[in-house]
Amino acid sequence: MNEDTKFLRIFGSIFAGIGSIFAVTGIIIGLNTRSFVATAIPAQGTIIDLVPRSSTDSNGYHSSYVYYPVVKFTDRSGEPTVFESKAGSDPPAFSKGQQVEVLYNPQKPNSAMINSWHEFWLLPVIFTSLGLIFVLIGGIVLIKSFPRLMSFK
Structure with missing residues:
Protein backbone atom coordinates (compact mmCIF):
# COMPACT_ATOMS: atom_id res chain seq x y z
CA MET A 1 0.00 0.00 0.00
CA ASN A 2 1.51 3.34 -1.02
CA GLU A 3 1.50 6.51 1.09
CA ASP A 4 -1.33 8.16 -0.88
CA THR A 5 -3.64 5.18 -0.38
CA LYS A 6 -2.77 5.04 3.30
CA PHE A 7 -3.48 8.78 3.69
CA LEU A 8 -6.84 8.48 1.87
CA ARG A 9 -7.92 5.57 4.07
CA ILE A 10 -6.97 7.40 7.27
CA PHE A 11 -8.56 10.66 6.08
CA GLY A 12 -11.75 8.91 4.93
CA SER A 13 -12.02 6.93 8.17
CA ILE A 14 -11.55 9.99 10.37
CA PHE A 15 -13.97 12.08 8.31
CA ALA A 16 -16.62 9.35 8.29
CA GLY A 17 -16.07 8.67 12.01
CA ILE A 18 -16.50 12.31 13.00
CA GLY A 19 -19.53 12.53 10.72
CA SER A 20 -21.06 9.49 12.37
CA ILE A 21 -20.65 11.06 15.80
CA PHE A 22 -22.29 14.29 14.61
CA ALA A 23 -25.14 12.45 12.86
CA VAL A 24 -25.87 10.22 15.86
CA THR A 25 -25.75 13.24 18.19
CA GLY A 26 -28.23 15.09 15.95
CA ILE A 27 -30.53 12.08 15.84
CA ARG A 34 -39.70 14.76 19.72
CA SER A 35 -40.30 13.05 23.06
CA PHE A 36 -40.49 16.42 24.86
CA VAL A 37 -42.92 17.85 22.28
CA ALA A 38 -45.13 14.73 22.48
CA THR A 39 -45.50 14.93 26.28
CA ALA A 40 -45.33 18.69 26.87
CA ILE A 41 -48.32 20.80 27.80
CA PRO A 42 -49.05 24.00 25.86
CA ALA A 43 -49.58 27.34 27.57
CA GLN A 44 -49.86 30.95 26.48
CA GLY A 45 -46.86 33.07 27.40
CA THR A 46 -45.76 36.67 27.04
CA ILE A 47 -42.32 37.98 26.14
CA ILE A 48 -41.44 40.21 29.10
CA ASP A 49 -37.83 41.03 28.21
CA LEU A 50 -35.12 40.54 25.61
CA VAL A 51 -31.72 39.87 27.19
CA PRO A 52 -28.88 41.06 24.97
CA ARG A 53 -25.70 38.99 25.09
CA SER A 54 -22.58 40.28 23.45
CA SER A 55 -20.83 38.04 20.96
CA THR A 56 -17.19 38.50 20.05
CA ASP A 57 -15.22 37.90 16.91
CA SER A 58 -12.09 35.74 16.70
CA ASN A 59 -9.92 38.66 17.87
CA GLY A 60 -11.93 39.09 21.06
CA TYR A 61 -13.66 42.29 19.96
CA HIS A 62 -17.37 42.88 20.46
CA SER A 63 -19.11 42.21 17.17
CA SER A 64 -22.87 42.13 17.85
CA TYR A 65 -25.62 41.30 20.29
CA VAL A 66 -27.80 38.21 20.32
CA TYR A 67 -31.19 38.69 21.99
CA TYR A 68 -32.68 35.95 24.20
CA PRO A 69 -36.40 36.27 24.99
CA VAL A 70 -37.57 36.03 28.60
CA VAL A 71 -41.06 34.53 28.80
CA LYS A 72 -43.65 34.55 31.56
CA PHE A 73 -46.50 32.05 31.58
CA THR A 74 -48.88 30.45 34.04
CA ASP A 75 -48.80 26.67 34.29
CA ARG A 76 -51.96 24.59 34.67
CA SER A 77 -51.69 24.68 38.48
CA GLY A 78 -51.88 28.49 38.34
CA GLU A 79 -48.22 29.02 39.23
CA PRO A 80 -46.53 31.85 37.29
CA THR A 81 -43.21 30.78 35.72
CA VAL A 82 -40.50 32.88 34.09
CA PHE A 83 -37.78 31.40 31.88
CA GLU A 84 -35.14 32.59 29.45
CA SER A 85 -35.12 30.91 26.07
CA LYS A 86 -32.02 28.92 25.10
CA ALA A 87 -32.29 30.22 21.54
CA GLY A 88 -31.31 33.80 20.76
CA SER A 89 -31.15 35.74 17.53
CA ASP A 90 -30.06 39.00 15.96
CA PRO A 91 -32.31 40.74 15.09
CA PRO A 92 -34.63 39.62 17.89
CA ALA A 93 -37.17 37.03 16.73
CA PHE A 94 -39.74 38.36 19.22
CA SER A 95 -40.71 41.70 20.71
CA LYS A 96 -41.61 42.67 24.29
CA GLY A 97 -45.28 42.07 24.99
CA GLN A 98 -45.66 39.54 22.19
CA GLN A 99 -47.82 36.50 22.95
CA VAL A 100 -46.17 33.13 22.27
CA GLU A 101 -47.13 29.51 22.73
CA VAL A 102 -44.99 27.73 25.30
CA LEU A 103 -44.52 24.01 25.77
CA TYR A 104 -43.51 22.73 29.21
CA ASN A 105 -43.15 19.57 31.27
CA PRO A 106 -45.70 19.75 34.11
CA GLN A 107 -43.18 18.21 36.54
CA LYS A 108 -40.55 20.82 35.57
CA PRO A 109 -42.22 24.06 34.41
CA ASN A 110 -38.78 25.75 34.27
CA SER A 111 -37.91 23.43 31.37
CA ALA A 112 -40.36 25.35 29.20
CA MET A 113 -39.54 26.33 25.64
CA ILE A 114 -41.13 28.66 23.11
CA ASN A 115 -42.98 26.55 20.56
CA SER A 116 -40.97 27.45 17.45
CA TRP A 117 -39.13 25.48 14.80
CA HIS A 118 -35.92 27.38 15.54
CA GLU A 119 -35.99 26.52 19.22
CA PHE A 120 -36.79 22.82 18.78
CA TRP A 121 -35.37 21.64 15.47
CA LEU A 122 -32.47 23.86 14.33
CA LEU A 123 -29.79 22.11 16.40
CA PRO A 124 -30.71 18.51 15.49
CA VAL A 125 -31.04 19.43 11.79
CA ILE A 126 -27.60 21.11 11.77
CA PHE A 127 -25.88 18.24 13.60
CA THR A 128 -27.52 15.51 11.50
CA SER A 129 -26.94 17.33 8.19
CA LEU A 130 -23.29 18.10 8.87
CA GLY A 131 -22.76 14.55 10.10
CA LEU A 132 -24.27 13.03 6.98
CA ILE A 133 -22.18 15.29 4.73
CA PHE A 134 -19.00 14.23 6.57
CA VAL A 135 -19.99 10.55 6.33
CA LEU A 136 -20.67 10.93 2.61
CA ILE A 137 -17.33 12.65 1.93
CA GLY A 138 -15.42 10.18 4.10
CA GLY A 139 -17.20 7.23 2.49
CA ILE A 140 -16.43 8.43 -1.03
CA VAL A 141 -12.76 8.92 -0.13
CA LEU A 142 -12.65 5.45 1.47
CA ILE A 143 -14.24 3.78 -1.55
CA LYS A 144 -11.85 5.55 -3.90
CA SER A 145 -8.90 4.32 -1.80
CA PHE A 146 -9.77 0.72 -2.70
CA PRO A 147 -8.89 0.45 -6.43
CA ARG A 148 -10.30 -3.08 -6.74
CA LEU A 149 -13.75 -1.81 -5.73
CA MET A 150 -13.55 0.88 -8.38
CA SER A 151 -12.49 -1.51 -11.18
CA PHE A 152 -15.04 -4.25 -10.35
CA LYS A 153 -17.71 -4.47 -13.06
Whole structure:
Protein backbone atom coordinates (compact mmCIF):
# COMPACT_ATOMS: atom_id res chain seq x y z
CA MET A 1 0.00 0.00 0.00
CA ASN A 2 1.51 3.34 -1.02
CA GLU A 3 1.50 6.51 1.09
CA ASP A 4 -1.33 8.16 -0.88
CA THR A 5 -3.64 5.18 -0.38
CA LYS A 6 -2.77 5.04 3.30
CA PHE A 7 -3.48 8.78 3.69
CA LEU A 8 -6.84 8.48 1.87
CA ARG A 9 -7.92 5.57 4.07
CA ILE A 10 -6.97 7.40 7.27
CA PHE A 11 -8.56 10.66 6.08
CA GLY A 12 -11.75 8.91 4.93
CA SER A 13 -12.02 6.93 8.17
CA ILE A 14 -11.55 9.99 10.37
CA PHE A 15 -13.97 12.08 8.31
CA ALA A 16 -16.62 9.35 8.29
CA GLY A 17 -16.07 8.67 12.01
CA ILE A 18 -16.50 12.31 13.00
CA GLY A 19 -19.53 12.53 10.72
CA SER A 20 -21.06 9.49 12.37
CA ILE A 21 -20.65 11.06 15.80
CA PHE A 22 -22.29 14.29 14.61
CA ALA A 23 -25.14 12.45 12.86
CA VAL A 24 -25.87 10.22 15.86
CA THR A 25 -25.75 13.24 18.19
CA GLY A 26 -28.23 15.09 15.95
CA ILE A 27 -30.53 12.08 15.84
CA ILE A 28 -30.43 11.69 19.65
CA ILE A 29 -31.17 15.40 20.16
CA GLY A 30 -34.02 15.12 17.64
CA LEU A 31 -35.51 12.07 19.36
CA ASN A 32 -35.30 13.80 22.76
CA THR A 33 -36.96 16.88 21.29
CA ARG A 34 -39.70 14.76 19.72
CA SER A 35 -40.30 13.05 23.06
CA PHE A 36 -40.49 16.42 24.86
CA VAL A 37 -42.92 17.85 22.28
CA ALA A 38 -45.13 14.73 22.48
CA THR A 39 -45.50 14.93 26.28
CA ALA A 40 -45.33 18.69 26.87
CA ILE A 41 -48.32 20.80 27.80
CA PRO A 42 -49.05 24.00 25.86
CA ALA A 43 -49.58 27.34 27.57
CA GLN A 44 -49.86 30.95 26.48
CA GLY A 45 -46.86 33.07 27.40
CA THR A 46 -45.76 36.67 27.04
CA ILE A 47 -42.32 37.98 26.14
CA ILE A 48 -41.44 40.21 29.10
CA ASP A 49 -37.83 41.03 28.21
CA LEU A 50 -35.12 40.54 25.61
CA VAL A 51 -31.72 39.87 27.19
CA PRO A 52 -28.88 41.06 24.97
CA ARG A 53 -25.70 38.99 25.09
CA SER A 54 -22.58 40.28 23.45
CA SER A 55 -20.83 38.04 20.96
CA THR A 56 -17.19 38.50 20.05
CA ASP A 57 -15.22 37.90 16.91
CA SER A 58 -12.09 35.74 16.70
CA ASN A 59 -9.92 38.66 17.87
CA GLY A 60 -11.93 39.09 21.06
CA TYR A 61 -13.66 42.29 19.96
CA HIS A 62 -17.37 42.88 20.46
CA SER A 63 -19.11 42.21 17.17
CA SER A 64 -22.87 42.13 17.85
CA TYR A 65 -25.62 41.30 20.29
CA VAL A 66 -27.80 38.21 20.32
CA TYR A 67 -31.19 38.69 21.99
CA TYR A 68 -32.68 35.95 24.20
CA PRO A 69 -36.40 36.27 24.99
CA VAL A 70 -37.57 36.03 28.60
CA VAL A 71 -41.06 34.53 28.80
CA LYS A 72 -43.65 34.55 31.56
CA PHE A 73 -46.50 32.05 31.58
CA THR A 74 -48.88 30.45 34.04
CA ASP A 75 -48.80 26.67 34.29
CA ARG A 76 -51.96 24.59 34.67
CA SER A 77 -51.69 24.68 38.48
CA GLY A 78 -51.88 28.49 38.34
CA GLU A 79 -48.22 29.02 39.23
CA PRO A 80 -46.53 31.85 37.29
CA THR A 81 -43.21 30.78 35.72
CA VAL A 82 -40.50 32.88 34.09
CA PHE A 83 -37.78 31.40 31.88
CA GLU A 84 -35.14 32.59 29.45
CA SER A 85 -35.12 30.91 26.07
CA LYS A 86 -32.02 28.92 25.10
CA ALA A 87 -32.29 30.22 21.54
CA GLY A 88 -31.31 33.80 20.76
CA SER A 89 -31.15 35.74 17.53
CA ASP A 90 -30.06 39.00 15.96
CA PRO A 91 -32.31 40.74 15.09
CA PRO A 92 -34.63 39.62 17.89
CA ALA A 93 -37.17 37.03 16.73
CA PHE A 94 -39.74 38.36 19.22
CA SER A 95 -40.71 41.70 20.71
CA LYS A 96 -41.61 42.67 24.29
CA GLY A 97 -45.28 42.07 24.99
CA GLN A 98 -45.66 39.54 22.19
CA GLN A 99 -47.82 36.50 22.95
CA VAL A 100 -46.17 33.13 22.27
CA GLU A 101 -47.13 29.51 22.73
CA VAL A 102 -44.99 27.73 25.30
CA LEU A 103 -44.52 24.01 25.77
CA TYR A 104 -43.51 22.73 29.21
CA ASN A 105 -43.15 19.57 31.27
CA PRO A 106 -45.70 19.75 34.11
CA GLN A 107 -43.18 18.21 36.54
CA LYS A 108 -40.55 20.82 35.57
CA PRO A 109 -42.22 24.06 34.41
CA ASN A 110 -38.78 25.75 34.27
CA SER A 111 -37.91 23.43 31.37
CA ALA A 112 -40.36 25.35 29.20
CA MET A 113 -39.54 26.33 25.64
CA ILE A 114 -41.13 28.66 23.11
CA ASN A 115 -42.98 26.55 20.56
CA SER A 116 -40.97 27.45 17.45
CA TRP A 117 -39.13 25.48 14.80
CA HIS A 118 -35.92 27.38 15.54
CA GLU A 119 -35.99 26.52 19.22
CA PHE A 120 -36.79 22.82 18.78
CA TRP A 121 -35.37 21.64 15.47
CA LEU A 122 -32.47 23.86 14.33
CA LEU A 123 -29.79 22.11 16.40
CA PRO A 124 -30.71 18.51 15.49
CA VAL A 125 -31.04 19.43 11.79
CA ILE A 126 -27.60 21.11 11.77
CA PHE A 127 -25.88 18.24 13.60
CA THR A 128 -27.52 15.51 11.50
CA SER A 129 -26.94 17.33 8.19
CA LEU A 130 -23.29 18.10 8.87
CA GLY A 131 -22.76 14.55 10.10
CA LEU A 132 -24.27 13.03 6.98
CA ILE A 133 -22.18 15.29 4.73
CA PHE A 134 -19.00 14.23 6.57
CA VAL A 135 -19.99 10.55 6.33
CA LEU A 136 -20.67 10.93 2.61
CA ILE A 137 -17.33 12.65 1.93
CA GLY A 138 -15.42 10.18 4.10
CA GLY A 139 -17.20 7.23 2.49
CA ILE A 140 -16.43 8.43 -1.03
CA VAL A 141 -12.76 8.92 -0.13
CA LEU A 142 -12.65 5.45 1.47
CA ILE A 143 -14.24 3.78 -1.55
CA LYS A 144 -11.85 5.55 -3.90
CA SER A 145 -8.90 4.32 -1.80
CA PHE A 146 -9.77 0.72 -2.70
CA PRO A 147 -8.89 0.45 -6.43
CA ARG A 148 -10.30 -3.08 -6.74
CA LEU A 149 -13.75 -1.81 -5.73
CA MET A 150 -13.55 0.88 -8.38
CA SER A 151 -12.49 -1.51 -11.18
CA PHE A 152 -15.04 -4.25 -10.35
CA LYS A 153 -17.71 -4.47 -13.06
